[in-house]
Amino acid sequence: MKRFIKTDGLHRKLEGWPLVFTILVTISILVGGVVEFVPLVLVKSNVPRIATVKPFTPLEVAGRDLYIREGCNNCHSQMVRPFRHELERYGEYGKPGETVYEHPFLWGSKRTGPDLSRVGGKYPNLWHVRHMQDPRSTSPRSIMPPYAWLLEKELDFDILPTKLRRLRAVGVPYSDEEIARAVADAQAQARAIAADVEANKGPSGLENKEIVALVAFLQRLGMDLKASTQAQALH
Amino acid sequence: METKATPSAATRPAPSAVDVFTYDEKIVRMFVLATAIWGFVGMLVGVLIALQLPFWPANLGEYLTFGRLRPLHTNAVIFAFAGNSIFAAIYYSTQRLCKTRMFSDAMSRIHFWGWQAIIVAAAITLPMGFTTSKEYAELEWPVDVAIAVVWVIFAVNFFMTLKQRREKHMYVAIWFYIATIITVAVLHIGNSLAIPVSLFKSYPIYAGVQDAMVQWWYGHNAVAFFLTTPFLGLMYYFLPKAAERPVFSYRLSIVHFWSLVFIYIWAGPHHLNYTALPEWATTLGMTFSVMLWMPSWGGMINGLFTLRGAWHKLRDSVVLKMFVIGITFYGMSTFEGPMLSVKSVNALSHYTDWTIGHVHAGALGWNGFMTFGMIYWLLPRLWRTKLWSQRLATTHFWIGTIGMLLYVMAMYSSGVTQGLMWRAFDEAGRLLYPDFMETVVQIVPMYWVRLIGGTLYLTGVILMGINMYQTIKSAPKELPDPSFAVPKVATA
Ligand code: HEM
Ligand code: HEM
Numbered sequence: 207m208k209r210f211i212k213t214d215g216l217h218r219k220l221e222g223w224p225l226v227f228t229i230l231v232t233i234s235i236l237v238g239g240v241v242e243f244v245p246l247v248l249v250k251s252n253v254p255r256i257a258t259v260k261p262f263t264p265l266e267v268a269g270r271d272l273y274i275r276e277g278c279n280n281c282h283s284q285m286v287r288p289f290r291h292e293l294e295r296y297g298e299y300g301k302p303g304e305t306v307y308e309h310p311f312l313w314g315s316k317r318t319g320p321d322l323s324r325v326g327g328k329y330p331n332l333w334h335v336r337h338m339q340d341p342r343s344t345s346p347r348s349i350m351p352p353y354a355w356l357l358e359k360e361l362d363f364d365i366l367p368t369k370l371r372r373l374r375a376v377g378v379p380y381s382d383e384e385i386a387r388a389v390a391d392a393q394a395q396a397r398a399i400a401a402d403v404e405a406n407k408g409p410s411g412l413e414n415k416e417i418v419a420l421v422a423f424l425q426r427l428g429m430d431l432k433a434s435t436q437a438q439a440l441h
Numbered sequence: 442m443e444t445k446a447t448p449s450a451a452t453r454p455a456p457s458a459v460d461v462f463t464y465d466e467k468i469v470r471m472f473v474l475a476t477a478i479w480g481f482v483g484m485l486v487g488v489l490i491a492l493q494l495p496f497w498p499a500n501l502g503e504y505l506t507f508g509r510l511r512p513l514h515t516n517a518v519i520f521a522f523a524g525n526s527i528f529a530a531i532y533y534s535t536q537r538l539c540k541t542r543m544f545s546d547a548m549s550r551i552h553f554w555g556w557q558a559i560i561v562a563a564a565i566t567l568p569m570g571f572t573t574s575k576e577y578a579e580l581e582w583p584v585d586v587a588i589a590v591v592w593v594i595f596a597v598n599f600f601m602t603l604k605q606r607r608e609k610h611m612y613v614a615i616w617f618y619i620a621t622i623i624t625v626a627v628l629h630i631g632n633s634l635a636i637p638v639s640l641f642k643s644y645p646i647y648a649g650v651q652d653a654m655v656q657w658w659y660g661h662n663a664v665a666f667f668l669t670t671p672f673l674g675l676m677y678y679f680l681p682k683a684a685e686r687p688v689f690s691y692r693l694s695i696v697h698f699w700s701l702v703f704i705y706i707w708a709g710p711h712h713l714n715y716t717a718l719p720e721w722a723t724t725l726g727m728t729f730s731v732m733l734w735m736p737s738w739g740g741m742i743n744g745l746f747t748l749r750g751a752w753h754k755l756r757d758s759v760v761l762k763m764f765v766i767g768i769t770f771y772g773m774s775t776f777e778g779p780m781l782s783v784k785s786v787n788a789l790s791h792y793t794d795w796t797i798g799h800v801h802a803g804a805l806g807w808n809g810f811m812t813f814g815m816i817y818w819l820l821p822r823l824w825r826t827k828l829w830s831q832r833l834a835t836t837h838f839w840i841g842t843i844g845m846l847l848y849v850m851a852m853y854s855s856g857v858t859q860g861l862m863w864r865a866f867d868e869a870g871r872l873l874y875p876d877f878m879e880t881v882v883q884i885v886p887m888y889w890v891r892l893i894g895g896t897l898y899l900t901g902v903i904l905m906g907i908n909m910y911q912t913i914k915s916a917p918k919e920l921p922d923p924s925f926a927v928p929k930v931a932t933a
Contacts, residue, residue: 211695227619234706238707239706242726276506279508281508283792302650306650315791315792317793372638
């Protein structure tokens with residue numbers, strides 16, 4: 207060590223060889239990343255599968271991409287930590303197997319608003335519509351921005367087959383049939399949500415608007431894990 | 442003004458044995474100006490989003506909501522403000538440390554304009570909602586490709602400059618630049634691998650836990666190799682110059698350089714404590730983060746001790762004042778960081794404003810003040826005139842310091858307050874604040890204090906802008922590149 211770092215030692219020599227120096231730096235910075243990442247991919251037990259966790263429906267995919275577009279993840283986490291106070295506030299903590307189809311992950315790093323990973327089924331569809339249109343109408347002291355344009359902008363249904371195909375290319379198991387039916391499936395799910403909103407005296411004509419996709423996505427969050435715990439309870 | 446470093450008459454070799462070369466100073470001036478302009482823009486957006494949190498009507502319609510502007514703020518301050526600043530530092534110091542002009546003026550220009558174009562693309566696409574959602578890597582794939590191309594051009598230009606150097610040994614600043622250039626390339630490519638859906642939409646090839654791991658391997662090391670190592674290089678060059686003292690310890694620089702470079706990469710999982718990432722990974726991340734404290738403080742100590750016997754110079758030198766605050770805040774945030782990595786502390790701090798306080802102690806204190814110090818040092822040299830107003834610069838120093846302190850104090854108190862409220866139980870074992878909203882209302886006053894602090898800090902940047910403008914106005918019309926002549930060395 208002494209020989210290496212003294213004023214005319216080995217390191218001094220190294221300082222005259224940029225190429226060797228650069229190679230040594232490259233090796234140093236690769237080690238940690240490789241050691242941490244490779245086992246995560248190769249060792250299956252790191253991410254135990256959960257049977258009830260299924261890929262998102264085409265409409266939910268669209269909704270998820272709207273969530274990303276609006277940057278909701280900048281204020282809302284989707285990862286409950288295993289502490290008693292978080293379990294009480296939000297529900298079951300996040301499991302590795304829950305997000306296996308999530309490209310990208312949306313766990314977030316800041317909770318300016320509450321966690322959303324267990325929000326599915328917590329509120330009616332109409333609540334979400336009102337809340338997105340004007341957050342103060344459902345939560346008077348909220349600091350969240352309004353997203354009224356979601357109720358006006360037309361949802362792009364046509365791109366959904368392409369989206370599913372690309373997701374399949376990165377590992378989400380959509381069948382050919384599901385891809386072929388993507389638009390029809392999405393429209394059917396959108397109509398059901400829009401009809402529910404209207405039946406509860408909410409705004410009408412939302413079935414081809416962006417908001418229904420976002421609501422579909424929000425209502426899905428946490429439901430797969432719930433289904434798994436229910437299934438376990440039955441056995 | 443030409444600075445000629447000709448050897449004395451007695452030893453002067455025959456004319457043919459003299460090597461004449463110049464330094465490209467224009468490119469440094471360009472990067473310095475870009476730093477100031479983007480610094481202003483990025484922090485203006487910072488002030489706007491700081492206002493949006495306590496005052497929601499400041500969300501100005503579809504394209505200017507908090508969710509879309511926050512990534513614009515982070516990209517602008519990191520890649521445009523800090524980015525242009527480190528390029529200015531690298532282009533200025535590398536030429537001098539290698540006693541050669543940059544390898545290719547054309548590549549330098551492509552690097553400059555390519556980088557500015559990327560920033561403009563970010564400023565347009567992020568408000569439009571084209572984002573990958575991955576923090577500090579939000580830009581969509583076409584911009585990512587452009588970043589990779591420009592970075593490679595920068596790298597080639599830099600390494601070829603090293604190759605044609607006239608100085609045998611590479612000075613410590615250069616080591617840090619090498620680490621920066623290599624690692625940023627590896628991180629950017631590794632984290633951006635995605636499959637395009639349309640021109641501005643893509644899905645990353647990783648999912649869930651793996652995507653999280655790759656993202657924070659990238660995210661943490663963006664902090665390490667974009668906001669830390671190049672700034673350490675900057676410190677190692679400009680601080681001894683400004684203090685007119687050699688670096689405190691050569692050995693310390695070797696030890697802390699290699700340990701920093703090796704250890705930093707492991708620390709990413711501290712962003713994922715208590716998440717679904719397997720525990721072995723977070724424990725590994727935590728351990729290496731705590732170890733990181735030592736090499737980080739090695740840098741701080743080497744910086745502060747370089748001022749031994751020169752502390753009196755601080756009184757008259759705004760440059761040294763800036764550097765001292767910068768290095769001190771580096772020391773503070775690299776003490777705080779390892780502490781935040783410890784799981785029990787992170788359990789409280791994660792998801793709260795404590796993180797935001799930590800970020801801005803590093804960003805405003807270390808990155809901001811090192812940049813300002815460098816700019817005040819470079820201004821008279823690059824434009825060959827006196828700094829227009831020392832007093833204004835000193836005012837910048839104080840207003841910036843006060844603004845920064847207000848900002849981080851507000852965030853620490855709001856972070857700890859909210860963290861404690863989230864976990865509070867009443868005697869019956871129920872949540873004391875079951876309504877999340879109560880914990881938000883409680884910290885809104887702190888958001889206002891942060892806004893005041895941020896506005897003061899931005900005001901400091903504006904003062905610097907005025908000072909720059911006036912200084913440059915008084916510069917001579919012609920600013921020829923300084924030229925040097927040295928005896929030709931017989932290269933083996
Ligand atoms: C006038 C100065 C500034 C103001 C008012 C400001 C304000 C803000 C605000 C309001 C946020 C969002 C916090 C939240 O989500 O709760 C933020 C985030 C951030 N800012 Fe700044 N900022 C300023 C300067 C800077 C500078 C100079 C840098 C970097 C060099 C920086 C880097 C960041 C980063 C990295 C984040 C994201 C933090 C995270 O994700 O945890 N900021 N800033
Ligand atoms: C020894 C050095 C450091 C360590 C170990 C460290 C550790 C940490 C930890 C534990 C977090 C919180 C993660 C979370 O709970 O979400 C964090 C966040 C952060 N730190 Fe540091 N830190 C260090 C130095 C710095 C410096 C010098 C800067 C800036 C120049 C910086 C910038 C950031 C940023 C931007 C974040 C926010 C990331 C995000 O959530 O978006 N850190 N750091």
